Amino acid sequence: MERVDLLLTGIGTLVSPPGNKPRCGHAMKEVREIKDAAIAIRQGKIVCYGSAQEVQEMLAGAEIAETIDACGRLVTPGLIDPHTHLVHGGSREHELALKRSGVPYLDILAQGGGILNTVNSTRAASEHDLYDKARRSLNEMLLNGVTTVEAKSGYGLTLKDELKQLRVAKRLDESHPVDIVSTFMGAHAVPPEFKGRTEEFVDVIVNDMLPVVAEQGLAEFCDVFCEAGVFSVVQTRRILLAAQRLGLASKIHADEIVPLGGAELAGEVGAISAEHLLAATDESLAALAERGVVPVLLPGTSFNLGLTTHARARDMIDKHNLPVALSTDYNPGSCPTESIQLIMMLASLNLKMTPEEILTACTINAANALGRGGDIGSIEVGKRADLTIFDSPNVAYLPYHFGINHTYGVIKNGHKAVW
Ligand code: NIG
Ligand code: FE
Helix, strand or coil, rough: CCCCEEEEEEEEEEEEEHHHHHCCHHHHCEEEEEEEEEEEEEEEEEEEEEEEEHHHHHHCCCEECCCEEEECEEEEEEEEEECCCCCCCCCHHHHHHHCCCCCHHHHHCCCCCCHHHHHHHHHHCCHHHHHHHHHHHHHHHHHCCCEEEEECCCCCCCCCHHHHHHHHHHHHHHHCCCEEEEEEEEECCCCCCHHCHHHHHHHHHHHHHHHHHHCCCCEEEEEEEEECCCHHHHHHHHHHHHHHHCCCCCEEECCCCCCCCCCHHHHHHHHCEEECCCCCHHHHHHHHHCCCEEECCHHHHHHCCCCCCCHHHHHHHCCCCCEEECCCCCCCCCCCCCHHHHHHHHHCCCCCCCCCHHHHHHCCCHHCCCCCCCCCCCCCCCCCCCEEECCCCCCHHHCCCCCCCCEEEEECCCEECCC
């Protein structure tokens, strides 16, 4: 080896799931652990890692441009948040009392509030304001140890306003250290001007919105809120298949509140992921397993909606051998938090996932929910040097000592983004 741009030494414990593929079932808890480790980086990629001594031997004679000392801290792959509604206008704290008094989420939406409230603020916001607000959220995520974030549109619900949101996500991807993966979610709610005419709105999505989004290369995925009173299974199928024909892979907000058949549909259309799944049945979980769909669980949402039911992560892992991923679902209604570390704690508390499973869910399985398992999500030679340095003695400490930010530093593409 001739040259190394950055050598990260003094790693107390390096922990990473192995390989590039989704880690299913019991394999989720098998993580690789190396004590007293080091990682060498060149041109934004990991060129070698191992025990400090092994790395020293591999680097014998190499020119090392910069060395940083992790001083005995914990190092993991950069965390990945694969489901967020990052770009939106306004906030919904004025709905808090309504929510806490027990008015159901879908009832608030049916009354023109909820998502539709944020649609109004997003339509009214300038592109500059949307950018500025989302950039501040992205800073929070980076400080939490997150290096890649998926961002959905879906608060514009007109071609013009959906494009506005998607352009903001693109500009953030270009200007912010955190990478953004963009998803078109024009089918997030039926806007007031189409009230009672959902089918016509689906026509608009399919005929007017999707072709432009695809043509402008503004999204990689298409997502639909498949839920009672929002978009039916038939409508969801139509939108996702139209998007697939234009090159956008599928994601589904499935079986969040009512078991409508969204998860089965995810299997049928070969979606990359199915999200929420609180009400998913055993049959639908089997359909996900059969087609290799990644279940993305959002325990912050059930927590914040005050639900007593939670996604059946243990069944997904133990019975159905699924590769569970975790995400914040950051949005102004059902889960207004950027903190993936809070989600890690809730996954431990309410989903009964082990710390190692949680790490796998926030790294390699999240990467695979975004089709990026070959590039990010684990510490492997040749992969992107996205690393999070935690001020924690071990992985279990992250969900255990809750309510604080454990991140000490973040290396993104081989550069110090936080230190
Ligand atoms: O994933 N369920 C639908 N969409 C979001 C919530 C959006 C909102 O309330 O603004 C979710 O929970
Ligand atoms: Fe969501």
